[in-house]
Amino acid sequence: MSILEVRDLTVTFPGGIEAVRGVSYEVERGEVLGIVGESGSGKSVTSLAVMGLLPANAVVSGSVKLHGRELLGMKEDEQIKVRGKTISMIFQDPLSAFTPVYTIGDQIAEAVRVHQNVGKDKAAKRAVELLDLVGIPNPSLRAKAFPHEFSGGMRQRAMIAMAIANDPDLLICDEPTTALDVTIQAQVLEVLKTAQRETGAGIVMITHDLGVIAGMADRVVVMYAGRPVEQGPVDDIYYRPRMPYTMGLLASIPRIDGEEGPLVPIDGNPPSPASLPPGCPFAPRCPMKVDMCDDEEPPLTPFGSGRHVACIRSHEIEHKGLTGADVFPVPVIPPNEVVRVPRAERPTVLELDDMIKHYPLLKGAIVKRRVGTVYAVDGISFDIAQGETLALVGESGCGKTTTLQQIMQLQPPEGGRVVVLGRDSAKLDKAGRKSLRGDLQIVFQDPMAALDPRMPVGDIIAEPLRAHGESDVRAKVEELLELVGLAAEHAERYPQQFSGGQRQRIGIARALALEPKLLVLDEPVSALDVSIQAGVINLLDELKSRLGLSYLFVAHDLAVVRHLADRVAVMYLGRIAEIGTVENVYDRPAHPYTQALLSAIPLPDPELERTRKRILLEGDLPSPADPPSGCRFRTRCPKFAVLSEAERRRCVDEEPSVARLTNAVDHGAACHYAEEVEVITASDNQEEE
Amino acid sequence: MRAKVVLRRLLRNKQARYGSIALILLVGLAYLGPFVGPYDWTEKDFLAFLSPPGGDHWWGTTTIGQDMYAVTLRGMQKSIIIGFLVAIISTGLAAIVGAFAGYFGGWVDKALMWGVDLLLVLPSFLIIAIISPRLREGASWLWFVVLLAAFSWMITSRVVRSMTLSLREREYVLAAVYMGIPRWKIIFRHIVPNLSSLLIIDATLNISGAVIGEAALSFFGFGIQPPDVSLGTLIAEGSRNATGYPWLFAFPAGLLVLLVLSVNLIGDGLRDALDPGSNS
Numbered sequence: 001m002s003i004l005e006v007r008d009l010t011v012t013f014p015g016g017i018e019a020v021r022g023v024s025y026e027v028e029r030g031e032v033l034g035i036v037g038e039s040g041s042g043k044s045v046t047s048l049a050v051m052g053l054l055p056a057n058a059v060v061s062g063s064v065k066l067h068g069r070e071l072l073g074m075k076e077d078e079q080i081k082v083r084g085k086t087i088s089m090i091f092q093d094p095l096s097a098f099t100p101v102y103t104i105g106d107q108i109a110e111a112v113r114v115h116q117n118v119g120k121d122k123a124a125k126r127a128v129e130l131l132d133l134v135g136i137p138n139p140s141l142r143a144k145a146f147p148h149e150f151s152g153g154m155r156q157r158a159m160i161a162m163a164i165a166n167d168p169d170l171l172i173c174d175e176p177t178t179a180l181d182v183t184i185q186a187q188v189l190e191v192l193k194t195a196q197r198e199t200g201a202g203i204v205m206i207t208h209d210l211g212v213i214a215g216m217a218d219r220v221v222v223m224y225a226g227r228p229v230e231q232g233p234v235d236d237i238y239y240r241p242r243m244p245y246t247m248g249l250l251a252s253i254p255r256i257d258g259e260e261g262p263l264v265p266i267d268g269n270p271p272s273p274a275s276l277p278p279g280c281p282f283a284p285r286c287p288m289k290v291d292m293c294d295d296e297e298p299p300l301t302p303f304g305s306g307r308h309v310a311c312i313r314s315h316e317i318e319h320k321g322l323t324g325a326d327v328f329p330v331p332v333i334p335p336n337e338v339v340r341v342p343r344a345e346r347p348t349v350l351e352l353d354d355m356i357k358h359y360p361l362l363k364g365a366i367v368k369r370r371v372g373t374v375y376a377v378d379g380i381s382f383d384i385a386q387g388e389t390l391a392l393v394g395e396s397g398c399g400k401t402t403t404l405q406q407i408m409q410l411q412p413p414e415g416g417r418v419v420v421l422g423r424d425s426a427k428l429d430k431a432g433r434k435s436l437r438g439d440l441q442i443v444f445q446d447p448m449a450a451l452d453p454r455m456p457v458g459d460i461i462a463e464p465l466r467a468h469g470e471s472d473v474r475a476k477v478e479e480l481l482e483l484v485g486l487a488a489e490h491a492e493r494y495p496q497q498f499s500g501g502q503r504q505r506i507g508i509a510r511a512l513a514l515e516p517k518l519l520v521l522d523e524p525v526s527a528l529d530v531s532i533q534a535g536v537i538n539l540l541d542e543l544k545s546r547l548g549l550s551y552l553f554v555a556h557d558l559a560v561v562r563h564l565a566d567r568v569a570v571m572y573l574g575r576i577a578e579i580g581t582v583e584n585v586y587d588r589p590a591h592p593y594t595q596a597l598l599s600a601i602p603l604p605d606p607e608l609e610r611t612r613k614r615i616l617l618e619g620d621l622p623s624p625a626d627p628p629s630g631c632r633f634r635t636r637c638p639k640f641a642v643l644s645e646a647e648r649r650r651c652v653d654e655e656p657s658v659a660r661l662t663n664a665v666d667h668g669a670a671c672h673y674a675e676e677v678e679v680i681t682a683s684d685n686q687e688e689e
Numbered sequence: 690m691r692a693k694v695v696l697r698r699l700l701r702n703k704q705a706r707y708g709s710i711a712l713i714l715l716v717g718l719a720y721l722g723p724f725v726g727p728y729d730w731t732e733k734d735f736l737a738f739l740s741p742p743g744g745d746h747w748w749g750t751t752t753i754g755q756d757m758y759a760v761t762l763r764g765m766q767k768s769i770i771i772g773f774l775v776a777i778i779s780t781g782l783a784a785i786v787g788a789f790a791g792y793f794g795g796w797v798d799k800a801l802m803w804g805v806d807l808l809l810v811l812p813s814f815l816i817i818a819i820i821s822p823r824l825r826e827g828a829s830w831l832w833f834v835v836l837l838a839a840f841s842w843m844i845t846s847r848v849v850r851s852m853t854l855s856l857r858e859r860e861y862v863l864a865a866v867y868m869g870i871p872r873w874k875i876i877f878r879h880i881v882p883n884l885s886s887l888l889i890i891d892a893t894l895n896i897s898g899a900v901i902g903e904a905a906l907s908f909f910g911f912g913i914q915p916p917d918v919s920l921g922t923l924i925a926e927g928s929r930n931a932t933g934y935p936w937l938f939a940f941p942a943g944l945l946v947l948l949v950l951s952v953n954l955i956g957d958g959l960r961d962a963l964d965p966g967s968n969s
Binding site (some may be wrong): 117410416433434437438440442444445446449450451452453454455456458459463464468491492494495496497510514612 | 690691694710756859860861863864865868869870878883885940963964965966
């Protein structure tokens with residue numbers, strides 16, 4: 001019998017906003033149900049409605065049955081008995097899910113005591129056991145720590161420990177790993193699998209990351225505009241999608257094992273829940289739309305073995321065996337003229353030579369004294385040739401943002417050199433710096449924060465033009481808007497009238513206003529939904545070819561990097577671990593950190609995910625204020641663990657510098673025992689052969 | 690482009706439209722009204738003390754036979770100027786000092802905030818009391834405006850400073866820096882407009898605050914001195930006899946309420962016009 005049965009659930013917010021419009025699913029014992037959808041598709045609201053955690057002004061109808069017992073309309077004190085005991089929830093942001101003033105151990109013990117009649121000591125002991133179960137080292141000691149003393153990954157583990165404290169039958173995970181780095185995400189997903197094994201609970205996994213779902217879920221529900229549009233076993237959904245939205249979604253994800261070339265974008269934006277189109281909500285964006293689509297919303301109809309599809313043309317898709325790439329128009333990106341010249345003959349646009357940035361750690365209220373140093377960037381070197389994209393990748397805290405700021409500030413660095421377009425930043429005067437700024441521009445990560453909300457878009461784009469004394473600003477603004485795929489009339493609107501993807505396009509237009517030669521891209525697509533992301537990536541790709549730009553691309557998403565970059569530099573704790581062309585680094589990574597990073601990225605391919613061999617890293621990133629001696633990665637290095645005592649000595653004493661690998665032209669790794677291994681598609685079976 | 694867009698949004702805004710019409714009418718009444726009335730504000734009618742409204746004296750007369758209509762409008766002229774000047778000077782000062790202190794930080798911040806704290810601890814009433822007798826001659830009420838403004842901006846500027854501290858970290862400010870825009874320009878172009886909601890509310894509150902505050906000081910013998918009048922002095926005097934001779938109180942108080950109301954309406958409209966989040 002199923003644990004949870006949701007029937008025709010609808011949630012309406014005041015103002016006629018239908019956030020959820022008829023969702024039905026059930027979860028069996030020990031089963032993982034994945035709910036995927038873009039932001040605003042109603043996936044989180046659905047789970048909050050199940051938990052009874054929606055604000056009082058939301059109108060909920062339908063039925064939610066837990067073990068056959070109706071949850072909707074249940075009294076608050078009855079609900080409390082269910083919440084945390086039979087159903088528990090894991091939230092996205094583990095920092096705000098814990099109270100900062102109590103220790104982690106106390107909070108988990110409290111969760112135990114609320115639902116079980118046990119003594120304080122026993123509950124505390126249970127808390128330590130649970131922390132041990134989720135893989136927190138020194139659990140008895142760490143139980144006495146406060147939430148801020150935990151790293152993000154550890155907090156999420158503690159959150160899982162709290163959620164399974166009462167052996168729940170159902171775990172709802174709302175984007176449980178979105179805020180985490182990939183290597184930590186891999187660890188936490190393992191913990192979730194362990195937790196499920198221990199409790200035998202059913203899991204509802206809500207995420208926008210199709211890779212995570214592929215590895216975890218047994219069945220998948222794809223949501224769009226508050227309704228499930230396709231639902232079925234994970235393999236069917238991934239390999240044989242029968243609804244154009246699912247097809248587009250799967251085709252639009254950049255993959256680390258993917259081919260280069262343009263991605264498949266889904267045009268347009270998800271509809272606003274306040275004003276839905278009359279027929280199928282996806283019809284305005286659907287390339288397979290026929291007139292009938294506008295007549296009425298297609299119901300979710302059974303489609304063979306346990307599948308449901310809401311599309312009137314699903315049988316035709318099945319019959320013709322169509323895929324996303326067949327249906328959605330793929331833009332043609334003109335070939336890049338600059339790249340025809342060999343790299344060595346092209347001018348260098350950016351050169352970093354042993355650049356250093358340390359932050360002092362200060363203490364004291366009136367007289368500050370230095371108590372330590374944060375080695376944020378500790379000697380990195382790379383160069384970018386004209387027409388080339390170099391990606392700087394690494395997890396949070398590795399120093400990529402600091403590097404970027406150092407370059408953008410155009411001030412003399414603490415150590416080493418920064419040379420932009422042949423001009424040393426240490427030798428620039430005020431006028432020289434200003435003129436150089438025209439050639440060096442930046443696109444920020446968060447498209448909302450990067451645009452002044454009180455400025456019309458036209459003024460935002462005109463700002464750099466006016467600052468550098470351009471004439472005929474108006475015509476230029478219109479031209480730029482058209483260049484990034486927006487209309488000239490948009491100039492008089494404010495940024496918030498645009499969707500995330502359009503805002504990012506405005507940010508790109510502003511960066512391009514002065515016709516820069518080098519564009520710094522700081523995670524330009526990480527805040528965007530998958531279907532929007534593809535369009536922006538294609539735009540960046542196209543602009544690069546058309547305008548002969550060079551990019552410094554900072555990202556943590558290695559799949560996007562594979563798509564956009566020519567060369568890649570992997571950073572770890574303020575140093576470069578590995579650098580080289582994308583093909584070399586991705587297909588034959590030589591540094592153990594790169595290998596772990598690549599193997600941690602989930603692929604949107606259930607078959608591959610199930611058989612893939614993962615290199616799991618132990619622990620968290622060490623503090624950059626106190627990096628390990630010798631090789632910085634040795635504390636977490638899987639290779640270091642298998643080395644002999646004598647070989648280890650070298651890792652502890654001697655810091656490796658980036659050395660070119662013997663058989664490659666453009667590939668270097670900072671490891672004493674570098675060895676090229678293929679990891680992306682490596683599986684257990686292959687190993688045995 | 691921003692000016693054009695904001696102006697258009699402001700003109701489309703109903704509140705702002707009604708507020709501006711009301712304000713124009715009130716200002717017109719204050720400055721043109723005296724020409725219509727039968728009496729001058731300095732004249733005294735010894736045949737009508739405390740006569741109720743009607744007949745020859747439209748709004749009645751005072752205890753010494755002044756025509757209420759003429760006196761109230763004379764008072765309103767003064768109060769409009771004082772109110773607007775004090776509000777503009779004090780809110781402007783608060784915005785500039787707070788934004789500069791917050792944006793530049795370091796010693797600029799320390800020096801400016803030290804000044805703010807100093808002004809906050811000084812008893813402003815005492816200082817105005819000491820200084821104002823020396824400023825009796827000439828356009829003394831202008832000095833009075835300066836003094837009143839000088840002691841009413843500090844708390845707002847502290848609020849502005851703390852808001853600037855968070856705005857300073859925003860990426861659009863960083864983007865402007867990387868474009869090579871001078872820092873003072875960034876403050877006026879990106880920081881202050883994003884504080885406009887706060888500043889507009891502060892300015893509208895300051896107008897009524899200045900009119901009332903001026904009355905309190907006048908009561909103690911500073912500021913507007915008899916025989917000159919302001920709305921504040923009239924209200925202070927009239928309130929004593931508000932039940933027996935309501936016209937002494939009702940006309941100046943009513944006009945003050947209308948004045949503040951119309952300014953509030955304009956303020957709300959302006960805030961909506963500046964704030965892209967509102968759907969006007």
